[in-house]
Amino acid sequence: MIEITNLKKSFGKHEVLKDVSLKIKKGEVVTIIGPSGSGKTTFLRCINFLEKADDGKLTIGDISVDLKKTKKKEILNVRRKTAFVFQNYGLFSHKTAIQNVMEGLVVVKKIPRDEAKRIGENVLDWVGLLDKKDYYPSQLSGGQQQRVGIARAVALDPEVILFDEPTSALDPELVGETLDVIKKVAKKGITMVVVTHEMAFAEEVSNKVIFMDGGKVVEEGTPKEIFMRPKEERTKEFLSRFITKDMYYI
Amino acid sequence: MAFDLENFLKSLQEAINYLPVTIKLTVVTFVFSLIIGSVIAIIRNYNIPLLSEFFAFFVTVYNGLPLMVALVIYNLLYMNYYSRIASFFHISKAISDISPIYVGYFALIMSSSCIYSETIRGALKSIDKLQYEAGYSIGLNKFQTLRRIIIPQLIPVALPGLTNNLVGTIKGSNLVSAIGILEVMGGAITPCAISYSYLEGYLAAAVVYWGFSAALEFLIKRGEHYGTRYRRSLA
DSSP states (O other), X not given: OEEEEEEEEEETTEEEEEEEEEEEOTTOEEEEEXXXXXXXXXXXXXXXXXXXXXXXXXXXXXXXXXXXXXXXXXXXHHHHHEEEEOTTOOOOTTSOHHHHHHHIIIIISOOOHHHHHHHHHHHHHHTTOGGGTTOOGGGSOHHHHHHHHHHXXXXXXXXXXXXXXXXXXXXHHHHHHHHHHHHHHHHTTOOEEEEOSOHHHHHHHOSEEEEEETTEEEEEEOHIIIIISOOSHHHHHHHTTTSOGGGOOO | OOOOHHHHHHHHHHHHHTHHHHHHHHHHHHHHHHHHHHHHHHHHHTTOTTHHHHHHHHHXXXXXXXXXXXXXXXXXXXXXXXXXXXXXXXXXXXXXXXXXXXXXXXXXXXXXXXXXXXXXXXXXXXXXXXXXXXXXXXXXXXXXXXXIIIHHHHHHXXXXXXXXXXXXXXXXXXXXXXXXXXXXXXXXXXXHXXXXXXXXXXXXXXXXXXXXXXXXXXXXXXXXXXXXXGGOXXX
16 A cells, blocks of 8 residues: 655755655555646656655555655655556666666566576566567667666566556657556556546546646546546546547536 | 997886886775775766765866976975974884985876776766666665666776776876886986996886886786677677
């Protein structure tokens, strides 16, 4: 179970996150949607300390952290329970696909090399890239790189995988294959938090949708509740561009 | 004046005899300066409080000091205060028993460290922040990320600059002649006092220096291919 309470974050004078709270059950897929600047990416990045929140509390599984004063060891512990999929793939450019996937297993989880290789090859096969395991990122397409990134995250067997707009940097043709893999991850029962603009995907895959704007959670609910029967004006306004009037029903 | 081949070759021989001095100066300086320069660059890259500001200031200021001026100053200070330093450290040797080459090493290492640190810092800056974040996201700590992710990507970027800096160090080592240390050039012009063929002497020194630099650069270029496999793309 993951719980974030009263998270606050400012960049200088600009208050980006104004008290955000979120509860995620094991195996849940939570999608965060919202306009640019709403703080959704910052919020995601605060969970694994890529950004340091100013205040709040974070609980992942059995560890609980005070975000006002976090020790280095606590940050490492949280990072070892989470995995992150970056918008721009974030693969280690000097390592092959299989080496990218193995890195966390060998160095962080201290799994012996042979077993790590076995796990790595399994996961790469699962995302459909076993034949490309010895390729460097520079030799892979964007979609393939993103799938390696997802494989890397899945191989770590974390408590939660955080996805930061995983398809935003992909051209429309490659979005489909990546979304298919993300759906597979969801079906596997892994807890996920996904920041995305892909509304159809959000509707299809998530258990819970959060709409954020201006650093606050405006509305949260099931995909049906959010996309078909949004309660808040701001939510309706945001979704009006994606969902046409005839998709609403009472 | 006509070019005297015999005297040129005599000087060439003497120059090569003193090549070990130049090699020692260059290699020792390179190793120490690489380490110190890397430490400075890393401190500045990670913005470690106090130390990064100190080194930023120090490097900028020290880089303005020409090597020959520095050598002469250090040598004068060394000679003036040797007795005090020796009694403090309980060294019983006389100043004439200790080679002035240590002053040379000191000046060269100080100067080269600052120069190398800037090259390495530039290479560090060129690495996308995303690489750091990717490392942290899988649970690597700062040191592991630096060692396993950043430094391997840093080396191909820093290599051309550092090769150039190394040649600079070789040329800088020439200046120790200002404090009485015999290196390639000093060796090359020793026979010239008799034959008065100074041009041949200096040319011989130039040839040896040039040959040494060229050989090192060639070796490094061969090594460059080794670390850059991953930058090739299929297209």
